[in-house]
Amino acid sequence: MNNNIIKPSILPGFMELLPGEQEKFNDIVNKILQVYEKNGCLAIDTPIIEKAEVLLAKTGGETEKQVYSFKKGKNELALRFDLTVPFARYAAQYYNELTFPFRRYQLGKVYRGERNQKGRYREFYQCDVDVIGRNKLSINNDAWVISLASKAFKSIGLENYKFQISNRKILKGILNELEIDNSKDVMILIDKYDKIGKLSFDEELTELIGKDKSEYLSNVLDIKGKNEEILEALLKLNVKNNYFMEGVKELEKVKQVLEILGVQDKEFTINLKIIRGLDYYTGTVFETLLIGNEGYGSVCSGGRYDNLAENYTDNILPGVGISIGITRLFFVLKEIGFLDNYNIKKKLEYLIIPIDDTLEYCGAVMKKLQEKGIGAAIYLEDDSLKKKMNYANKLGVENVVLIGEEEVMKNEVKIKNMNLGKEIRVKLEEL
Template sequence: MAQKPSVPKGTRDFSPVEVAKRSYIVDTIKEQFKLFGFQPIETPSFENSDTLMGKYGEEGDRLIFKILNSGDYLKKVDDALYTSKDSTKMISKISEKALRYDLTVPFARYVVQHQNEIDFPFKRYQIQPVWRADRPQKGRFREFYQCDADVVGSSSLWQEIDFIQLYDKVFTKLKLEGVTIKINNRKILSGIAEVIGASDKLIDFTVALDKLDKIGEDGVKKEMLQKGIDQDAIDKVKPLFNFTGTTTEKIAKLKELLSSSEEGAKGVQELEFIIQAMDQVALETANLDLDVTLARGLNYYTGAIFEVSAPENVKMGSIGGGGRYDDLTGIFGLKNVSGVGISFGLDRIYLVLEELGLFPETVALSTKALFINFGDQEALYCFKAVQALRNQGVVAELYPDSAKMKKQMGYANKRNIPFVILAGTSEIENETFTVKNMELGTQTEINFDELKVLLQ
């Protein structure tokens, strides 16, 4: 007996209903992207390895899916290297391409490659799949879609303010209340590392700190010690583990803590500007929270960083995130081009809306009317009506086979088609149709003009 087929772990098939719900989210996000002035681009699903590697930190590089070279991919590997079984050294010989890990680095490559065709500041949005060799779990997949919006060519902090508004608008349209937009600044984290004497361990420090909500204070301290950050430095950073108070009070504490760090003080100044501006422009749905432990473990962030949390009554990781990355295009040779962007986690947003029952009932509806097939003569009569309805923008179908009535009605019921249309000898003679409302169970005989009005 043939083995039952399956999909790789961390990937999924999507049913018509699921696709309809995902499209609802994507269309909502895309509508706001356009409203805020962003333009669409697309990039290849895979990039040259040197485009991606080294841009996400050690943990990120480990999660990049590598693509074996075509043909004899071992031909560049000599006997000594093959015998050593050192995959780290071997990978550059056998794999020159990789699936994209996110949309931001490919976007930076796009900007550099097309810089003479772009009008700066350039506002782009991109909705495409990405791949990560992560351990699959709830809300975490190996193949998933990102919905990104970025601006390059402007260092103005008004861009960050605009992105906070964009997050709020999207979640308002999705009727998802209670989300929290966490904000911090990488310069603040750099300043803290400088003040505690751990500047040389900045990446290890931020990666560990970013896990506070997952592994707790003791877990963070343990990881910092394992990464070579001494106990004295950890003691100095202890106030961050319980950094409470109003936004104004938090800013005041940061100013005091970072008074000796020029980099840290600049980060506080940038954060204060954003928060003061947001005090003047109210958010409709989201909450804005200054979280000094927010680090986001990506090397390319240099300024403000964002992370969006789902409502507290839903157990889910972040459903969005982003930040400013002044140096990203410099990696590809284009200097002094500042950028900032955010991403929406489509898959996690889907799970949150599903759990809270926030998808509109009409989202999964496709076909509005199914015409019953009683035979070729009746089918032809119905098919002409189907064609005319489609010309009016009404989604209508003719059941393809003259099967038993019970089977055709059951088909309509399973697909939640709201109207079933019947036309036999009597209706053909009278040039009418009998319409059955599947929800109410009522039947009415009407002419085609009345049918058009009913189904519009």
């Protein structure tokens, strides 16, 4: 007995999976990354720890409070809280060595000291695509990045998602037009709309901007209908503000290009209540809800940022990106039962079990299987046959190769299919 046992545990708010779930998690990640790669995105990887002044150059408020930061020697360090800010830093830093428009993808862990609650993690994976242009970046890209999210979801067999798309310029234009001073407070309130509900929202909005303006704005936010109907209704508002006009035009274009890039109209809806909390978005913004499970919040979001690198360079580097919060997504997929039917082929296809002293022959069998690209391993412990078969069962391996002295003498292998319970004998050279 060791009297100094430290209870094995991890910190609250951190996700850790058992191997069976991890296999599914990794499969989902790999499929998404493959979509990104096949669509011409280049991988980058940035440090998890960066200089605090670099990471926190633009943020403030809520985000900054959540950042893990600490001192090491005389350096103020921070753990990245997203992959977008480091990417802006990366694009500025290697400006002369990159080819623009630079389409990059990145998978990585990020850190936020959120209040501990279900489905919210303090360490979580993001799986991002961003494209950054030199001086300019076509609005086509806003649709393109969303189309990658659509392909990513389809690649894992997920169908009940719906993108909620807006453009910040539309609201900015309307607020300008209404001559509202405290527009930031209004934006923060709109961001909370779904959380607090229409009644509280209208009440608080009236407090902020008065009855008339509040009614007008609330009606705009509530415009419902098909995507083209919402766009039409917006135009009919007859707001002459430039931001507004540009926002509507961009949203129209995004809708059109989404369809060109294979995203069906039913996959997305225009939702003017989408703001995105983070400060850096300037145009297109979007979130992704799972239909029937909206309560879990967005599983993929992003948008257009015109000035994210401005703290690091005088070059103009507009960008647009998406971020799939895989850790949260995985949690939700588990909760809604999606993972129960998510089956993957076992990488280990053959477990070779030596009976008696036949390890050398087992080595030859493994070599033969692996040369064909088949996953194979030998059971290496000195245990009873029952225990060995039990192990194969627990691993869920499909085929067990049994090698006793008889097999060695006859130059054969005995293969037992664990699903069918059938045994066959094959000559080693015919394996």
